[in-house]
Amino acid sequence: NAGVTQTPKFQVLKTGQSMTLQCAQDMNHEYMSWYRQDPGMGLRLIHYSVGAGITDQGEVPNGYNVSRSTTEDFPLRLLSAAPSQTSVYFCASSNEGAVNEKLFFGSGTQLSVL
Amino acid sequence: DAKTTQPNSMESNEEEPVHLPCNHSTISGTDYIHWYRQLPSQGPEYVIHGLTSNVNNRMASLAIAEDRKSSTLILHRATLRDAAVYYCILRDFNNAGNMLTFGGGTRLMVKP
Numbered sequence: 620n621a622g623v624t625q626t627p628k629f630q631v632l633k634t635g636q637s638m639t640l641q642c643a644q645d646m647n648h649e650y651m652s653w654y655r656q657d658p659g660m661g662l663r664l665i666h667y668s669v670g671a672g673i674t675d676q677g678e679v680p681n682g683y684n685v686s687r688s689t690t691e692d693f694p695l696r697l698l699s700a701a702p703s704q705t706s707v708y709f710c711a712s713s714n715e716g717a718v719n720e721k722l723f724f725g726s727g728t729q730l731s732v733l
Numbered sequence: 734d735a736k737t738t739q740p741n742s743m744e745s746n747e748e749e750p751v752h753l754p755c756n757h758s759t760i761s762g763t764d765y766i767h768w769y770r771q772l773p774s775q776g777p778e779y780v781i782h783g784l785t786s787n788v789n790n791r792m793a794s795l796a797i798a799e800d801r802k803s804s805t806l807i808l809h810r811a812t813l814r815d816a817a818v819y820y821c822i823l824r825d826f827n828n829a830g831n832m833l834t835f836g837g838g839t840r841l842m843v844k845p
Contacts, residue, residue: 623776652832661820661835662777677832709776711833718765718824719784722833724776 625725642710651693655706753806755821
């Protein structure tokens, strides 16, 4: 089972460049989300989606866009990369939004912005 | 949101039990207690969760205090592969879906 797949695993950008981090899940999960993790810190929620066509902002949404056109995919777009966006990005999914539901995380994308 | 307090780090010897504490004195009656762990260079991994009663699964046990103001994650026999950061997280209806609020967690080091 693939679970949650993130690509690429590593990326280096120059300030001002744009790019899309890909996230796909094969578990038919309705809920998907993006987190970032800065060195030595816990994860912080960027954006989330409760189903195809529905997205909302998390704790740190500035500088990022998302869309959810299919159940499987939830790409994260950096519009104009900044050094402050250097971080490790994790995608997660869950079947439902229940508070006793567990989340499945991808293995992460390490992004460096120079 | 109710917050959790965990020690920054703990050490254990291999094949010995490990008790990872978590304080959540402002927990509400509807908060579930979740534990995730993050192995080096990997995404977080679900470990266990509970509401009021103690819980066991193949990975660990969760002991919840009677007043629910604290809980303990128990690894019965630590292995080197259990070295990770362990996060204790409260989830209520305000942060359902994929919204987990991560604190700093406890870094567990396992010595051979």
